[in-house]
Amino acid sequence: MGSLDTNPAAYAAFAADVEGFQPLNADDVRSYLHKAVDFVYDYYKSVESLPVLPGVEPGYLLRLLQSAPPSSSAPFDIAMKELREAVVPGMTHWASPNFFAFFPATNSAAAIAGELIASAMNTVGFTWQAAPAATELEVLALDWLAQLLRLPASFMNRTAGGRGTGGGVILGTTSEAMLVTLVAARDAALRRSGSNGVAGITRLTVYAADQTHSTFFKACRLAGFDPANIRSIPTGAETYYGLDPARLLEAMQADADAGLVPTYVCATVGTTSSNAVDPVGAVADVAARFNAWVHVDAAYAGSACICPEFRHHLDGVERVDSISMSPHKWLMTCLDCTCLYVRDTHRLTGSLETNPEYLKNHASDSGEVTDLKDMQVGVGRRFRGLKLWMVMRTYGAGKLQEHIRSDVAMAKTFEDLVRGDDRFEVVVPRNFALVCFRIRPRKSSIIAGEAEAERANRELMERLNKTGKAYVAHTVVGGRFVLRFAVGSSLQEERHVRSAWELIKKTTTEIVAGEDHK
Amino acid sequence: MGSLDTNPAAYAAFAADVEGFQPLNADDVRSYLHKAVDFVYDYYKSVESLPVLPGVEPGYLLRLLQSAPPSSSAPFDIAMKELREAVVPGMTHWASPNFFAFFPATNSAAAIAGELIASAMNTVGFTWQAAPAATELEVLALDWLAQLLRLPASFMNRTAGGRGTGGGVILGTTSEAMLVTLVAARDAALRRSGSNGVAGITRLTVYAADQTHSTFFKACRLAGFDPANIRSIPTGAETYYGLDPARLLEAMQADADAGLVPTYVCATVGTTSSNAVDPVGAVADVAARFNAWVHVDAAYAGSACICPEFRHHLDGVERVDSISMSPHKWLMTCLDCTCLYVRDTHRLTGSLETNPEYLKNHASDSGEVTDLKDMQVGVGRRFRGLKLWMVMRTYGAGKLQEHIRSDVAMAKTFEDLVRGDDRFEVVVPRNFALVCFRIRPRKSSIIAGEAEAERANRELMERLNKTGKAYVAHTVVGGRFVLRFAVGSSLQEERHVRSAWELIKKTTTEIVAGEDHK
Known part of the structure; x- marks a missing residue:
């Protein structure tokens, strides 16, 4: 029994009980979907302010929710409440404009609507x-x-x-x-x-x-x-x-x-x-x-x-x-x-x-x-083709190209910012909207060798990710530990890229200062 | 250029053009999703009256829709219009209560809502x-x-x-x-x-x-x-x-x-x-x-x-x-x-x-x-677990069992109807909600042997499916061609099962009469 266990009796009676169980009753479907749409709207409006990477420990959700399946039905509001209170705080928010890890999972209004219809036609x-x-x-x-x-x-x-x-x-x-x-x-x-x-x-x-x-x-x-x-x-x-x-x-x-x-x-x-x-x-x-x-x-x-x-x-x-x-x-x-x-x-x-x-x-x-x-x-x-067709039908080649170019331009902006600060280096040429960069080792600095550089860059990544204000992942290229800054999350604007850069600079300054005192 | 090609100029201007392209603008998402929800509601309300198996020929859709991707954007209403006018008439309606083919793809309000949220969180x-x-x-x-x-x-x-x-x-x-x-x-x-x-x-x-x-x-x-x-x-x-x-x-x-x-x-x-x-x-x-x-x-x-x-x-x-x-x-x-x-x-x-x-x-x-x-x-x-969790959280073990039992009871009703008409036989014991049956060969009848039985049952299946009022599939069991009547489509009620049986009886009578005149 998890701590968020909710008492169904406190909620309105289950809607479809009158004439036998109707799992696909059109009125229920509409009502549940309207609640889901409201959730989605609120989620997109607020996701920017949520920690991108949640600070939860393994097993956190199993401690919050009940471990046994419920025997009786409950209003849909209960599932939505547990979603909001237990699930959302443990999500890594791929939809956040502060998400720069891996590759973005880009999305659009037309795609989600298409997938909804596909799920309903089933x-x-x-x-x-x-x-x-x-x-x-x-x-x-x-x-x-x-x-x-x-x-x-x-x-x-x-x-x-x-x-x-x-x-x-x-x-x-x-x-x-x-x-x-x-x-x-x-x-x-x-x-x-x-x-x-x-x-x-x-x-x-x-x-x-x-x-x-x-x-x-x-x-x-x-x-x-x-x-x-x-x-x-x-x-x-x-x-x-x-x-x-x-x-x-x-x-x-x-x-x-x-x-x-x-x-x-x-x-x-x-x-x-x-x-x-x-x-x-x-x-x-x-x-x-x-x-x-x-x-x-x-x-x-x-x-x-x-x-x-x-x-x-x-x-x-x-x-x-x-x-x-x-x-x-x-x-x-x-x-x-x-x-x-x-x-x-x-x-x-x-x-x-x-x-x-x-x-x-x-x-x-x-x-x-x-x-x-x-x-x-x-x-x-x-019905796999529907959402892809809706995306192309609605946005057309022009908007799709604009979307790619806008992401690439933002990545270029970030790349220029990195190149403009001699504490950093861009490790491989940027081909698309991914910038691979790192704090570089410099003989004159406390980050003098490859080992120190790896330690500093790991530290930078971990500190950044702990702030909840950015999520950046890493890779190893040619034996060097580098940070991957992937631009393009669908809610992202240039201001998010610039904020992340400010955070990177500030955190790097703290790390270097910290190293000085060791 | 397909015959349903729609002129975007006749529609309202694309919504998100003001501040650059925002594919996941929360207001657009809500607006598109509300249109999709309206579509789903109308679809469930009307699907019973649509032909379960559409009478379209291979390539029909490619002739209706434009063969090249649009270069410019179009209001979402255009995709929705083409969905309604070109796609829906060519669907096999798995959600129809008159669908008895294969196994049903069962569904529920909670599942669709869960999948929507998963698509949006992405x-x-x-x-x-x-x-x-x-x-x-x-x-x-x-x-x-x-x-x-x-x-x-x-x-x-x-x-x-x-x-x-x-x-x-x-x-x-x-x-x-x-x-x-x-x-x-x-x-x-x-x-x-x-x-x-x-x-x-x-x-x-x-x-x-x-x-x-x-x-x-x-x-x-x-x-x-x-x-x-x-x-x-x-x-x-x-x-x-x-x-x-x-x-x-x-x-x-x-x-x-x-x-x-x-x-x-x-x-x-x-x-x-x-x-x-x-x-x-x-x-x-x-x-x-x-x-x-x-x-x-x-x-x-x-x-x-x-x-x-x-x-x-x-x-x-x-x-x-x-x-x-x-x-x-x-x-x-x-x-x-x-x-x-x-x-x-x-x-x-x-x-x-x-x-x-x-x-x-x-x-x-x-x-x-x-x-x-x-x-x-x-x-x-x-996010694969969300919809399954929402289904169990909302309906509980009780409703899920009720749903299974209701389907099995309807299948039992159908089985009893088949057994009550000596022109037919149930070919294997019914274990769940699938009834395998056929018009049986009888020495005294014009359907005297296995070959005639197969021809009559194929004819029955094809005539049924052409009516658009039922979709029944077949299999071969022990060398015999049999019809599979799978109960359980989520909008199905006993009246649909009984209507299908009436249609089967009537069609069989026509086939037998037709055979008489050969």
Whole structure:
């Protein structure tokens, strides 16, 4: 029994008791949703003043709320009260304009409204027939986004000439996009290497830069690749931590010479750690020599490529096999929304298709429709396309580009501020809206070496985060501990960036003064 | 350019243009959401009168909406107008009370409101630190549900004695639950069979009844199991299509004798095809002889086990390794929500854990918290626990049980109606709220044999579905084509079930008369 346990008897009687239990009574739905909308409105109005990172200890919520499920019903107000009093104080506020950690989870009015409607319609679009409009709107939204990204027609579901050979699907995470393409590439490599069943899997090799998200290495293991065959190609400052095609070629050639089968290369446009960019076209050219699948992970930075000035980061994409990017990161579409495009849909569905009797129907049999279950891990799926379509329909290319550019401009402002203070350094060139910086070691200073710099920067991060006025995360680049300042939370304005900078300067001064007295 | 293309100039100017683009302006959010709530209210009030299965042709929506993304912004009303006029007419209405296909996607006011708030907060809870309250509320909701299901404490995150060794996670689909447990079982089997890397994978075998959902066989392939080692154990009418433990033992023993490594058994409680129930305890006993992982897929029927009268279907669950069930099917929680419980969390995280520098934090290092990313395929994750917690908090065990019982009672009513008309037969015993029935072949009738029965039942299904007044799906059980009548859509009342039955009778009479004239 938690300390916030509320006595239902003190509240109005449960509304829907009169004619039996009606969980989806339209009046109740409207009433609950109006309460939820009021909460959301208040939340956005007040989130700026809430500590971004809460000062709670593990297990705090379990001590506040009752540990056993209630046996009787309670007015919805009780859940809302416990949400306000127990849950909100323990949230890390990703929606706060003072959130600069990880990558922002950008969002918009149109996306939230779209997701609400999808939740209420609650369709399960495993096949076209099970939800024709949901399937087609997802296909349309993906094709729209492909056009904004200027992807080649080979990645589109519909081209001027009718149904294309490529296509897309909306998944929950980049990891899933990696996993399903890894499996398709694995199966193709097994077939072409004449494997008896999966026996040849021990000979298949995969490649990615050492800056690639750790989830890639996990996805490889999920798909059954041998951990010993997962090549992490070292990167360095000379390529700004992007994948060096010469090193990739060397690794792939060495494996091929050893009788192994180079199967899959993952190139990243905008790494999580420091926003490094692997050269897509050059990677594709290397991989083509070995008939290996190339996937581009543009989870974060893909969104920027809707602006002509950033599109060059995707140059060569017409020669890769698949690309994924996540509008839930930087295209104002709430979680979850990862768009996967493949150049040859059949290579994916060949590995993922199922055809149980209970899902058979004329439309699927006709071959004229896309059954999206055959491009993902699971069977069931929400009405995933609605919110993404609503975002593009409402804001249009112009506002979406404005949003990207505004974030980049704010990041540039922050970068200039950092560069203007010689206690700090920007560690790698800023490509998008992420600034990797640190208090730099200086011989003349008390922060004389790398060890002292790491200690000072850790201290800076921890002090900042404890204030509740900013949340900044870290990474290690080239052996150096650096702070990641990611701009773009959807409520963020330039004043928040400037305030955070003031806080960083002030805290750094305190740290340096503290060091002086040691 | 689609036929429904709307001219933005005819609408009010875009609201947030005054001070730069504010995608999450609180006033806009409220305004958009109020429009969405009005839509949802109208939708629930009118969905009964909409054709359940739309009469649209593949590509219909692509012809209605513009094929290129808009370059400029448009008032949200335009997206809403196109939703109403182009999307809704092409939806299969899972929320319709006349929906009897597949399994219902049940829903409730509390769930939708919870999901709305989760979309607005838009946290990404990969680690505890990234969203402490979201992680802890998910853990709490899972423990509450475990108590409702009377799962043993070994599956709970928190027990009376503190943190347990087991625990749960909310995933998107049953397929993901199968995949992650298959991978954990695979890795354990590789280790104990002394495999060099994944070389031993060719010796690992997995087992499930032939009635198991096709996604299981897909998940096995995703995890790299050899298709030749996936055993589909035949079932028959003598066990009502449930798995026969003797046959399972025979298959596992034969494999073990052949030097293979029995690795994983999937038992289903409530199969998709006909709601067959595999005997959980007996399956666990057989698997234990081989040290194989046992997973229980109770996606649909697990929800019924919150009622004491259905709980016996889980007898023996204390001896299995994992169980998954999906509140998005039958516990009034909108998609997606699949709860996976494992008895030993470390067996799962051992295969799924990642620890990149940019996610490191004190809480994770302390070992005192659950980082839910290590129990799923992906890294990012929504605030998944909120809606499930709100459903239990608001309705309580009593209303949830009432909801299950009411659905089962309606299914019983339908079953009785079918049994009362000798043109029909109930093909397998009804276990939950699914009735599998058909027009039966009778020597004295024009539907004299199995071939004629299949033709007549297909005809019945197609005619029913074309009316728009009911949507019924089919399966094949024991070689017979049967109709699946799944009761429980959240707006459904007994009158809808009775109307559907009247329609079935009338249509059958027409078919039989038609056959007479052939």
